[in-house]
Amino acid sequence: MARIYMVRHGRAAAGFSEDADPGLDEIGHQQAIEAAQKLNSVLPVAIISSPLKRALETAKPLEDICGIAAVIENRVAEVPSTGLSLSERGPWLQKVMQGYWSEQSTELRSWQDNMANCLLDLPSDTAIFSHFIAINALVAVALGKDQVSVCRPDNGSITIFDNSRQKLDLVKLGSTAETKVN
Numbered sequence: 001m002a003r004i005y006m007v008r009h010g011r012a013a014a015g016f017s018e019d020a021d022p023g024l025d026e027i028g029h030q031q032a033i034e035a036a037q038k039l040n041s042v043l044p045v046a047i048i049s050s051p052l053k054r055a056l057e058t059a060k061p062l063e064d065i066c067g068i069a070a071v072i073e074n075r076v077a078e079v080p081s082t083g084l085s086l087s088e089r090g091p092w093l094q095k096v097m098q099g100y101w102s103e104q105s106t107e108l109r110s111w112q113d114n115m116a117n118c119l120l121d122l123p124s125d126t127a128i129f130s131h132f133i134a135i136n137a138l139v140a141v142a143l144g145k146d147q148v149s150v151c152r153p154d155n156g157s158i159t160i161f162d163n164s165r166q167k168l169d170l171v172k173l174g175s176t177a178e179t180k181v182n
Contacts, residue, residue, distance in 0.1 A: 001122070001123065001162070001163045001164040001166075002122040002123060002124050002125055002126055002162070002163050002164070003042070003044075003125045003126075003160065003161075003162055003171070004119050004122060004125070004126050004127075004128060004160065004161040004162070004163065005039055005042065005044060005125075005126070005127045005128070005158050005159075005160055006128045006130055006134075006135055006138065006158065006159045006160070006161060006174075007035050007039075007058060007059075007127060007128065007129045007130070007156065007157070007158050007174075008130065008131065008132055008135055008153040008154065008155055008156065008157050008159075008174065009024070009028070009032075009050075009052075009054040009055045009057075009058040009129060009130070009131060009155065009156075010024045010027070010028030010029060010030070010031035010032045010035075010054065010057070010058045010155050010156050011024065011025050011027045011028035011031060011155040011156075012024060012025065012028060012054045013025040013028070013054075015090070016089050016090055016093055017086055017087060017089050017090030018086065019086070020086065021052050021053050021054075022053060022054060023053040023054060023057050024053075024054055024057045024058065027155075028054065028057070028058070028155060028156075029057070031058070031155050031156030032057060032058040032059075032060065032061050032156065033061045034156055035058065035061070035062070035156045035157075035158060036061035036062040036064075036065050037061075038158060039062055039065075039127055039158065040062075040065055042125065043065075043066060044062075044066070044124075044125045044126050044127040045124040045125050045126065046068070046071065046122070046124060046125075046126040046127075047059055047062055047063060047066065047068055047069070047070040047071065047126070047127050047128075047129070048070060048071050048072075048073045048076060048126055048127070048128045048129070049070040049071070049072055049073065049076070049128070049129040049130075050072075050073070050074075050076050050077040050078065050129060050130050050131060050134070051072045051073075051074060051077055052077060052078055052131075055076075055077075055129040055130060055131065056070065056072075056129070058129045058156070059127075059129040062127055070129065073118060073128075075111075075114045075115050075117075075118040076115055076118060076128055076129075076130040076131075076134055077130075077131070077134075078131045078133070078134065079093070079096070079108065079111065079131070079133040079134065079137075080107055080108065080111055081093070082107065093133075096108070096133070096148055097133070097148050097149045098148070098149070099147075099148050100146045100147055100148065101137075101140060101146050101147075101148060102146050104148070111137070112137040112138075112140075112141065115134060115137060115138060116137075116138060116141045116168055119138065119161060119163055119168055120163050120166070120167070120168060122163060132152075132153060133148070135151065135153045135159050135174075136148060136149055136150055136151055136153075138159075138161065138168065139151050139159065139170055139173070141168050142161060142168045142169055142170035143170060151173055151176065152176045152177060152178065153173070153174045153175075153176065154174065154175045154176060154177035155177075157174030157175040157176070157177075158174045159172065159173055159174040160172040160174075
């Protein structure tokens with residue numbers, strides 16, 4: 001089946017409570033280049049990206065190397081914060097991160113399930129450009145954990161999954177950092 005290289009977007013130009021869809025800052029663009037260089041050795045067959053600017057901008061260097069365009073996939077987008085203002089999003093996210101999936105809304109549990117199914121359906125090696133909580137959601141599925149925060153993927157880090165056993169297996173966590181969730 002497939003090896004899945006899940007890349008957390010590069011450092012964003014604004015935080016979760018400051019801008020609904022920021023692009024990358026200068027460091028984020030460098031992290032995107034570094035991630036593409038690391039993935040160059042495995043050259044995934046497909047590239048998928050969250051529709052958000054920071055993920056799309058992180059995918060761009062790999063698109064250039066591989067000569068293929070990223071397919072936008074809403075199922076790997078940022079954790080949904082439906083109906084919340086920018087100022088409400090930060091405190092809400094902190095509460096979610098301290099909790100358990102079993103305590104979350106139906107919307108968030110469905111988001112996690114849909115994202116896991118997206119990865120399970122992949123037929124070939126794929127790079128996916130996504131977000132901090134999305135990666136945590138998938139690591140939690142792979143490890144059978146209920147906690148929302150099970151890892152701290154750094155900007156530009158690559159977490160590797162495999163779906164060849166008809167389940168999501170964690171192959172390797174990406175680099176970890178004490179990083180601002182943005």
